[in-house]
Amino acid sequence: MEHLTLRKQFQLNFDITFLNHGSFGACPIPVFEDYQHWQKKLEEEPVQFMLHQAPELLKVSREALANYVDCDPIDLVYVPNPTTAMNIVIKSLPLKAGDEILMTDQEYGAINKVWDYYAEKAGAKIVRLKIKLPINSKEETLKQFWSGLSSNTKYVFLSQITSATALIYPAHEICRKAKELGLISIIDGAHVPGHIPLSIHEMQADIYTGTCHKWILSPKGSSFLYATKEMQQIIDPLVISWGYKSPNPSDSLFQDYFGFNGTKDISAYLTTPAALKFLQTFDWETRKESCRTLVKHYYPIVAKLLNSEMLSPLSDDYLGQICSFPINTKEPVALQQLLYKKYKIEIPVTTNGDQHFLRISYQAYNSAQEIEYLMDCLKDIQQTTNYLA
Ligand SMILES: Cc1ncc(COP(=O)(O)O)c(C=O)c1O
Structure with missing residues (x-):
């Protein structure tokens, strides 16, 4: 029972x-109550909360999440969902005619559309490798994946856990080889945090997105985007706001750009510590x-x-x-x-x-x-x- x-x-x-x-x-x-607690705080004193308390509270929550997914907190920002994260990233990539993006035939529908949209605009080519099912071994899957590599491949993209087929794919191995080949690796880990072990640091993905609202049990609309410091140089915010030419810049442009994108309820983001505590308590x-x-x-x-x-x-x-x-x-x-x-x-x-x-x-x-x-x-x-x- x-x-x-x-x-x-x-x-x-x-x-x-x-x-x-x-x-x-x-x-x-308990996590939902924490969510409501933050919503109440916001409504009790919107100005103090938004202008003065939110930045520090977000930092604490970001640090807790970064510790859990094992990356530097300065390299991670909250976003509502992986689709937003991937829009930010793909729109920013210097895609040009002839570039190829290598991925499997099992990627998530909405994110396939983001790739299609920007690849079509740039004249870039998406190579969707058919991965034979059932999969038999990592080696076989990796061989199939890399059979799509060409001299035009610039980016590799992979769902670490796929949506429809619900399979774990060898993201570590793919990121490692991408690095050796000088390619940019972009990992969709929507299903990963709180589900299977994750160390972004060990994986060495250039870009990683994951959710908190699926397996970490946060309220809906809490996800994150991780980018290496090199990738942060090319990532534009989807929404330009006060972080651009900020009068009080921090030492991270990435954080300045994504810390505040206009008025919104950030309560879901603030629940990470409570959600992680719930996972531990139970x-x-x-x-x-x-x-x-x-x-x-x-x-x-x-x-x-x-x-x-x-x-x-x-x-x-x-x-x-x-x-x-x-x-x-x-x-x-x-x-x-x-x-x-x-x-x-x-x-x-x-x-x-x-x-x-x-x-x-x-x-x-x-x-x-x-x-x-x-x-x-x-x-x-x-x-x-x-x-x-
Ligand atoms: C593999 C994968 N990527 C991305 C997403 C994106 O989710 P959202 O629509 O919340 O951005 C999902 C959702 O289930 C998913 O399964």
Whole structure:
């Protein structure tokens, strides 16, 4: 019943079997209260808060986050989400006609669009390497990835954990080789912080973005952009504000540019220390381990039930707390709606290329019984509809 105690720490509707932590996370009550505490402080004295307290509070929160993801706090700024982070970065890159950007065919849809938008404008070429599924080994994946390298490649881009296929890709190895080759490495770690170990310092990515609101359990709209000091020289703010030619410049232009982009509620950013404390108080490392054990137990069982397959070996090298099943359906939208409306299961049916996937997230508030219930419902759907082959 341990998971029930934990479930009560969250605000999720008890009528719903919630197997979709991955999309937007879920914020526990103590962290949400901290969020409201900051909102109240802001409304009690907006001027003092915005002008005098916010900069120092943000610094404290940024330092806590930098310590957690292992980078220099001066190289990290808060942004609302990874899409914003990637817009900032890609718009700033000196892309020119003929340049190539190497990435996989499993990148996140919205961020693919950002790349397409700016690459089309510049006449640059995006090389989306097909990674064969299921993946068998890191070596094989790396070989496939690097087969797209050419003398025009300038940038490599990778989701460290993919969205639709829910796989961990070898970001460390890719960043290391990119460095050797003189390429810029850009990592989308939307699903990484709080989910699998992360040391940006060890990875040596040139650019890294991640969320706090997914697996660190912050309220929605808290994410970060990390950039090496060299990359900071070329990164323009999306919004020019007081940080440009600041009358009181700090010793970091990057911080000046992104510290204040006009009036907004920064309360979600300020909750990082409370969220990290929650993870520690509730011994999240042990709970994450239990989630990974559940993934390894149920991945083959659910795959068999769905006449599907696992997308990787059962190893921490490829799998965290999410796993995806390729499914044979002509009705992905209706299937997801049926799961929600009839069976009260919140679970995503995602698409990558022309393949649909059912993705299960395991968070500490989930139980084995919920997966058993999902399986019963999937059997029922197989027997009573033509949504699943
Ligand atoms: C791999 C990946 N990158 C980026 C994002 C971006 O999220 P947002 O729409 O919040 O910017 C997501 C969201 O789930 C994701 O899975």
